[in-house]
Amino acid sequence: MNKDLAYYMALHYSILLTQADDGSWFAEIPDLPGCMSFGETQQEALDMIEDAKLTWISGSLEAGDLIPEPKKATV
8 A cells, every 4th residue: 555645644643732831832743753833822733733744744755754653542
């Protein structure tokens, strides 16, 4: 199976969303090291992390780097 950009973008990666002291929001995808973004609102941070995810995965595909798939949640 050829795992392309569309394949990875369709995967459901966990997003950590935290509020900074100044009221802005920080979003990161722990399964994609260094994939993070900021926003003035929660929604803006979530929108921006999708752009960061696209950039992170695209760059990794171009470089031939390993792209981790989301970890399965355990109950």
